[in-house]
Amino acid sequence: MKWSIMLKKVILISIVSVIFLSNIKCYAGIVHGENRIPCGPLHFAGITLGVTNDSEVKRLLGNGKLHNMGNMYKRYFVDSDRHATLHVTMHTNLIVNELTVMEGMDPILKKDEQEMPVSIYFDPTASFWRGLRLGSSKENVLEILGVPEKKNGDNEWVYSTSCCDSSDTITVFFRNGHIFKFMFTASPG
Numbered sequence: 001m002k003w004s005i006m007l008k009k010v011i012l013i014s015i016v017s018v019i020f021l022s023n024i025k026c027y028a029g030i031v032h033g034e035n036r037i038p039c040g041p042l043h044f045a046g047i048t049l050g051v052t053n054d055s056e057v058k059r060l061l062g063n064g065k066l067h068n069m070g071n072m073y074k075r076y077f078v079d080s081d082r083h084a085t086l087h088v089t090m091h092t093n094l095i096v097n098e099l100t101v102m103e104g105m106d107p108i109l110k111k112d113e114q115e116m117p118v119s120i121y122f123d124p125t126a127s128f129w130r131g132l133r134l135g136s137s138k139e140n141v142l143e144i145l146g147v148p149e150k151k152n153g154d155n156e157w158v159y160s161t162s163c164c165d166s167s168d169t170i171t172v173f174f175r176n177g178h179i180f181k182f183m184f185t186a187s188p189g
Contacts, residue, residue, distance in 0.1 A: 040161070042168050042184040044128050045086060045121065047096055049168060049186035054094040061086070061119040065109065076109060077119040084124030084134065085109070102173075102181035103134055128182055129170065136179045141172055148172075 042049045046060040057075060058064075064077040064086075073094065077086040085106040089098035100106075101124055105114050127133050130144050141157065148157035155174040160167055173181040 042099075042161070042170065042186070044099055044101065044126070044184065045123070047088065047099055049096055049099060049184050052096045054090055054096075057088055057090075057096065061121050062117060064088075064119060065113050065116045076106060076113070076116065077122045078105070078114075078116060079122050079124050080118045080120050082118065084122075086119070086122050086124070097186040098183065100181065100183040101128065101134065128184075132172075132179065132182075134179055134182070138174060138177050141179070145170070145172075 041051065046052075047057060052060075054073065054075070061075075061077050064075045067074040067076070071092045073090045075088045075090075077088075078084070079086075082105070083103065085100075085102055085104065087098075087100040087102070087106055087108075088096055089100075090096050103124070109116075124134055132141060132144055145159050149160050150158040152158065157172045157174075159170045159172070161169070167187040169183075169185045171183040171185070172179055173183075
């Protein structure tokens with residue numbers, strides 16, 4: 001009788017340990033599977049998808065240029081050299097759910113909107129994931145992120161976070177074999 005109780009405790013502790021260690025691996029950013037798909041919250045320029053709100057974005061980067069589209073708000077920022085654009089999207093709750101960084105001016109911005117004040121805290125040369133940045137080659141992306149989960153043509157690769165119960169995505173866009181734009185999209189809700 002005593003041994004069966006002890007055996008049940010050992011089994012229970014083992015199960016709890018496996019679950020606990022799986023969660024630690026998830027939150028530490030350790031990936032599952034051969035494709036090395038990233039895990040963890042997506043963030044860039046101090047903005048964390050699904051967490052950072054509009055007020056915090058303004059404190060971090062300045063006012064930028066706001067587009068109010070009814071139930072969606074978009075803020076645009078340019079770097080100090082005016083070589084790149086950061087585009088932040090929020091819905092009615094004003095929590096960031098999409099972030100895009102691209103070389104040059106976003107074509108959505110009208111000519112007069114491109115003269116917005118710069119954000120000295122937006123650094124387009126910063127890494128967005130484990131050393132990847134604008135200008136990284138397709139080979140670098142394959143080495144760091146592995147084979148994309150989905151390809152929309154040869155120049156748009158999509159990666160999904162595969163743990164932590166989220167379906168956030170990183171979409172990487174290529175021009176001449178190098179990243180010229182990347183987009184983070186948070187899972188809804």
